[in-house]
Amino acid sequence: MSSAIGVGILGVGTVGQGVVRILADSAELLEQRVGQPIKVVAAAVRDLDKKRDYLPDGVALTTDPMEVLTNPLVDVVFEAMGGIEPAKSLILKALRLGKHVVTANKALLADHGTEIFEAARLAERAVCFEAAVAGGIPIIQALNVGLAANRILSISAILNGTCNFILTAMTRDGKAYGDVLKEAQSLGYAEADPTMDVDGTDTAHKLAVLVQIAFGQTVSTEQVSRRGIDRLEAADIRFAGELGYVIKLLAKARWRPDGLELRVSPTLVPKGSQLAEISDSYNAVRVEGSAVGDTLFAGRGAGMMPTASAMVSDLIGILIEPRSRIRAAAELWKPFAGAPRLINIDEHRTRAYLRFQIPDRPGQLAHLARILGDNGISIASVIQHEPETLASSEVVYVSLIIMTHLATKGAMRRALEHIQKTCELNGEPILLEVDARAGQPN
Numbered sequence: 001m002s003s004a005i006g007v008g009i010l011g012v013g014t015v016g017q018g019v020v021r022i023l024a025d026s027a028e029l030l031e032q033r034v035g036q037p038i039k040v041v042a043a044a045v046r047d048l049d050k051k052r053d054y055l056p057d058g059v060a061l062t063t064d065p066m067e068v069l070t071n072p073l074v075d076v077v078f079e080a081m082g083g084i085e086p087a088k089s090l091i092l093k094a095l096r097l098g099k100h101v102v103t104a105n106k107a108l109l110a111d112h113g114t115e116i117f118e119a120a121r122l123a124e125r126a127v128c129f130e131a132a133v134a135g136g137i138p139i140i141q142a143l144n145v146g147l148a149a150n151r152i153l154s155i156s157a158i159l160n161g162t163c164n165f166i167l168t169a170m171t172r173d174g175k176a177y178g179d180v181l182k183e184a185q186s187l188g189y190a191e192a193d194p195t196m197d198v199d200g201t202d203t204a205h206k207l208a209v210l211v212q213i214a215f216g217q218t219v220s221t222e223q224v225s226r227r228g229i230d231r232l233e234a235a236d237i238r239f240a241g242e243l244g245y246v247i248k249l250l251a252k253a254r255w256r257p258d259g260l261e262l263r264v265s266p267t268l269v270p271k272g273s274q275l276a277e278i279s280d281s282y283n284a285v286r287v288e289g290s291a292v293g294d295t296l297f298a299g300r301g302a303g304m305m306p307t308a309s310a311m312v313s314d315l316i317g318i319l320i321e322p323r324s325r326i327r328a329a330a331e332l333w334k335p336f337a338g339a340p341r342l343i344n345i346d347e348h349r350t351r352a353y354l355r356f357q358i359p360d361r362p363g364q365l366a367h368l369a370r371i372l373g374d375n376g377i378s379i380a381s382v383i384q385h386e387p388e389t390l391a392s393s394e395v396v397y398v399s400l401i402i403m404t405h406l407a408t409k410g411a412m413r414r415a416l417e418h419i420q421k422t423c424e425l426n427g428e429p430i431l432l433e434v435d436a437r438a439g440q441p442n
């Protein structure tokens with residue numbers, strides 16, 4: 001028997017335990033694929049007493065990650081601890097010690113990728129991160145290899161399973177955001193502190209990673225304009241439904257001759273389109289390539305086994321094609337020649353869903369329509385609902401929903417500011433983007 005490939009694992013939590021489980025359950029198959037047995041030889045955790053369902057067989061756990069990195073039997077280090085530090089320092093150290101690295105840490109890659117991949121280049125080692133975006137969906141390899149013949153024209157993706165689960169339940173049951181979030185937490189679909197998921201930060205991390213691979217543009221999370229689902233109202237989900245749409249939290253990147261549009265926002269997508277059909281905690285990535293046209297990748301975007309599936313696939317990639325993985329790590333995080341500039345959010349073009357609570361009086365709609373027109377925004381359709389709110393003694397408000405044609409976000413911002421100054425609105429106006437290209441109807 002050939003000598004074993006040694007694996008060291010930093011973090012034996014949800015994802016780390018999944019890795020251990022696949023390496024044990026599929027040992028024979030994996031050995032056939034790579035021609036050598038694979039063995040977990042060292043693992044680090046914070047708390048040695050914590051109960052774990054899947055423990056590395058015969059491996060003493062340590063609380064000192066350096067013991068894992070310096071173990072001479074460790075060839076490949078799995079970073080599955082999360083967070084920025086000490087994960088970053090440990091990855092850099094592992095590379096300096098000549099180990100390949102597999103990580104699922106999108107937050108770290110999004111904001112420190114340049115430093116990590118420069119260290120990989122100097123060490124001539126691979127850093128693989130299939131699990132960092134869309135969990136079990138092999139989108140990184142698809143962009144790197146499968147679609148390499150294409151200029152990527154656009155990406156529209158559902159990248160956060162927690163948000164998609166919440167939006168699916170709000171749409172199906174008509175419940176309020178807060179109630180569904182509590183339910184998602186009790187079912188384990190949302191963290192006790194779900195802030196990074198629901199405010200769009202996690203999706204922005206993943207979009208930053210995708211943009212690096214697809215467009216050769218290094219962007220920090222801060223540069224991605226983002227809005228989450230945490231302020232979404234049940235009324236908008238209902239009205240969107242009446243208009244033939246569902247609301248999804250979309251990460252979007254669109255190449256234009258003059259630059260790249262990037263954003264994360266709750267977006268109306270047409271019912272029956274491919275992205276509209278992605279429910280519960282599933283993820284999907286729609287990629288439009290210059291030669292291939294539209295492609296759609298869908299599957300489980302998180303969870304123990306899907307995430308571990310992606311990490312173990314990276315390990316196999318490193319073992320069967322080390323030179324190409326090392327080369328990819330050395331080249332990936334550099335700007336492509338002619339990488340596009342980022343387009344300011346005010347210059348982004350979109351169709352929009354606008355909702356206003358206006359006084360139920362003649363002339364109000366004409367006034368709003370005039371302001372929108374003055375700002376170059378043309379109206380595609382309007383619906384007005386029967387009065388619902390008696391906000392003060394005399395004033396009765398009605399919900400007015402306006403769907404617009406394409407216009408810049410800047411024009412919309414200016415129009416809404418003007419409307420707020422000159423109309424007696426109840427509450428803030430609501431603006432949601434409308435995705436005109438959410439895939440072909442099924």
Ligand SMILES: NC(=O)c1ccc[n+]([C@@H]2O[C@H](COP(=O)([O-])OP(=O)(O)OC[C@H]3O[C@@H](n4cnc5c(N)ncnc54)[C@H](OP(=O)(O)O)[C@@H]3O)[C@@H](O)[C@H]2O)c1
Nearest residue numbers: 011012013014015045046047080081082104105302303307
């Ligand atoms: N969970 C998912 O579905 C998923 C999906 C895609 C990507 N990811 C990414 O995968 C990574 C891990 O996520 P997870 O859900 O598996 O997290 P988790 O369940 O919290 O596990 C983290 C593990 O790291 C260990 N750890 C943390 N800090 C440590 C330190 N300083 N020294 C030693 N061990 C330390 C913890 O030890 P203890 O067990 O002793 O506390 C635990 O075993 C994160 O980057 C996450 O973003 C997760």
